[in-house]
Amino acid sequence: MGIISRGFGGRRRESVPGLPPGQYLTHDFPVLxxxxxxxxxxxxWRFTLTTETGDKTSWNWTEFQALxxxxxxxxxxxVTKWSKLGTTWRGVSLDTLLADVESEAEYTxxxxxxxxxxxxxxxxxxxxxxxxxxxxxxxxLEPEHGGPARLLIPHLYFWKSAKWVNGVQLMPxxxxxxxxxxxxxxxxxxxxxxxxxxx
Amino acid sequence: MTQPGETxxxxxxxxxxxxxREIFAVDVTAARYMCAGCTHTDAVATLMVWAHSPGLVxxxxxxxxxxxxxxxxxxxxxxxLRGSVRLEVPLEGS
Numbered sequence: 001m002g003i004i005s006r007g008f009g010g011r012r013r014e015s016v017p018g019l020p021p022g023q024y025l026t027h028d029f030p031v032l033x034x035x036x037x038x039x040x041x042x043x044x045w046r047f048t049l050t051t052e053t054g055d056k057t058s059w060n061w062t063e064f065q066a067l068x069x070x071x072x073x074x075x076x077x078x079v080t081k082w083s084k085l086g087t088t089w090r091g092v093s094l095d096t097l098l099a100d101v102e103s104e105a106e107y108t109x110x111x112x113x114x115x116x117x118x119x120x121x122x123x124x125x126x127x128x129x130x131x132x133x134x135x136x137x138x139x140x141l142e143p144e145h146g147g148p149a150r151l152l153i154p155h156l157y158f159w160k161s162a163k164w165v166n167g168v169q170l171m172p173x174x175x176x177x178x179x180x181x182x183x184x185x186x187x188x189x190x191x192x193x194x195x196x197x198x199x
Numbered sequence: 200m201t202q203p204g205e206t207x208x209x210x211x212x213x214x215x216x217x218x219x220r221e222i223f224a225v226d227v228t229a230a231r232y233m234c235a236g237c238t239h240t241d242a243v244a245t246l247m248v249w250a251h252s253p254g255l256v257x258x259x260x261x262x263x264x265x266x267x268x269x270x271x272x273x274x275x276x277x278x279x280l281r282g283s284v285r286l287e288v289p290l291e292g293s
Binding site for chain 2: 030036115179182183
């Protein structure tokens with residue numbers, strides 16, 4: 001038997017409103033990480049959108065802070081089975097970031113400081129479904145939780161909400177990111193329990 | 200050179216022995232990897248392992264690139280070795 005439990009697909013919990021199948025409620029905020037926590041000085045932070053033709057649009061921290069921000073309260077669901085309801089964030093909507101970008105791309109690859117990647121369909125970033133968040137619970141986002149800024153895309157499992165986000169590459173075809181290439185689901189809808197490939 | 204603990208890795212490569220034993224008939228932690236990022240080579244047991252994660256992530260202690268990933272689904276185990284150029288497995292009795 002290995003040091004981690006056998007998969008995350010097993011037992012069912014009692015039904016709680018707002019809780020997807022197979023999830024349990026937590027009131028703390030577990031820290032999951034696939035590598036060292038990068039410490040990014042704000043004067044070196046930059047977020048870059050790159051289209052399928054190579055056109056780039058980028059913001060430094062000062063420019064990013066000047067963009068219109070939104071306060072959102074959302075439920076988050078980790079593929080390791082914890083869910084946290086009613087979390088409060090402040091960030092910039094991807095609708096705002098993508099407003100002036102010319103692209104036909106239907107897929108995106110989200111990139112982070114430290115090399116993490118995750119794939120998200122373009123339509124899942126739009127229409128008020130995704131933010132680049134820099135505050136959690138009224139405070140600056142801590143590095144352990146992805147600060148200075150992380151993607152927040154709460155309708156998908158939380159591995160899609162990339163910590164330490166630094167850019168989005170727009171792509172004509174879908175490609176797997178860090179966890180998707182290692183067996184996790186390409187889309188990751190918690191309400192359909194899309195944890196692993198084939199789910 | 201980085202050591203487990205300095206960077207947040209809680210474990211070393213020995214932590215993967217049980218998972219890897221289910222895939223291979225040999226003790227892979229005794230095998231030597233070659234990192235695809237920096238060509239550093241050492242025993243799999245010396246890799247830095249992040250386990251508080253949706254899978255096991257083993258990184259090179261020399262350059263911190265990912266050398267291998269293990270993901271357990273309920274009915275299968277995925278092993279991603281793209282960060283390793285090769286594994287050198289000692290033969291029994293040699």
